[in-house]
Amino acid sequence: MNPIIPAAELVNELAGTRPPVLLDVRWQLGGPPGRPAYEAGHLPGAVHVDLDSELAGPPGPGGRHPLPDLAVFGAAMRRAGVTASSPVVAYDGGQGWAAARAWWLLRWTGHPDVRVLDGGLAAWRGELTTDVPAPVPGDFDPRPGGLPLLDADGAAALARSGLLLDARAAERYRGDVEPIDRVGGHIPGAASAPTTENVGEDGRFLPPEVLAARFKALGATDAPAVGVYCGSGVSGAHEVLALELAGVQAALYAGSWSEWSADESRPVATGPARG
Numbered sequence: 001m002n003p004i005i006p007a008a009e010l011v012n013e014l015a016g017t018r019p020p021v022l023l024d025v026r027w028q029l030g031g032p033p034g035r036p037a038y039e040a041g042h043l044p045g046a047v048h049v050d051l052d053s054e055l056a057g058p059p060g061p062g063g064r065h066p067l068p069d070l071a072v073f074g075a076a077m078r079r080a081g082v083t084a085s086s087p088v089v090a091y092d093g094g095q096g097w098a099a100a101r102a103w104w105l106l107r108w109t110g111h112p113d114v115r116v117l118d119g120g121l122a123a124w125r126g127e128l129t130t131d132v133p134a135p136v137p138g139d140f141d142p143r144p145g146g147l148p149l150l151d152a153d154g155a156a157a158l159a160r161s162g163l164l165l166d167a168r169a170a171e172r173y174r175g176d177v178e179p180i181d182r183v184g185g186h187i188p189g190a191a192s193a194p195t196t197e198n199v200g201e202d203g204r205f206l207p208p209e210v211l212a213a214r215f216k217a218l219g220a221t222d223a224p225a226v227g228v229y230c231g232s233g234v235s236g237a238h239e240v241l242a243l244e245l246a247g248v249q250a251a252l253y254a255g256s257w258s259e260w261s262a263d264e265s266r267p268v269a270t271g272p273a274r275g
Contacts, residue, residue, distance in 0.1 A: 081135030094122035109142030159189030175270035
């Protein structure tokens with residue numbers, strides 16, 4: 001299944017006999033929270049899902065956005081009307097990172113039919129509403145294992161045996177700046193692959209053949225296994241989605257740099273080389 005859906009196609013599906021459940025996952029690193037934006041106007045029928053409290057656990061040693069408690073995540077999905085078989089479309093303001101986090105979590109926990117609105121709300125040309133829906137509760141029961149997942153040790157091993165991609169900005173990878181975490185740099189052996197380079201100026205994903213060429217040049221085609229990390233497991237999910245568009249399955253290191261760098265015993269590489 002194509003993991004993204006164009007806005008025009010979504011319009012048709014919403015008018016069809018099996019409309020998807022819509023998740024509004026607007027979020028920005030550092031705020032403001034997405035709920036006020038949702039209340040000011042959202043796609044008809046969309047339910048707001050909070051990334052910080054429902055798509056992530058409390059920040060701590062496991063990173064700034066560790067995986068959520070499955071009971072909390074499952075309850076949020078059922079509240080939104082997600083069933084085991086209902087199609088689901090997640091969208092955010094246009095960056096795509098938060099929507100990709102929802103996509104990855106649902107796929108990781110076994111949902112078979114999840115897509116991201118390509119270009120997010122910025123690509124939508126239909127009406128918006130301030131009406132807050134009350135969907136019939138769903139029955140989705142999250143069961144992990146649908147997508148590959150890495151912990152810190154697994155990420156370190158993959159950087160040596162396969163291809164580990166760092167989805168953050170190149171200057172953070174090099175260690176030139178680090179605006180959020182304890183120290184700048186990257187996991188030794190990881191390659192820089194900013195997720196911002198997977199989309200065009202309009203925020204929509206580049207064509208699959210262009211993405212495939214990009215990841216082939218990085219070594220993804222020939223690597224025995226591919227993994228991705230970012231700052232806290234959000235933009236990394238966006239890169240995993242881009243890799244899927246390119247025909248490459250990749251594991252996500254959910255704790256990402258915020259977990260790795262918090263442990264002073266773990267090595268840090270700096271500069272443009274993989275280290």
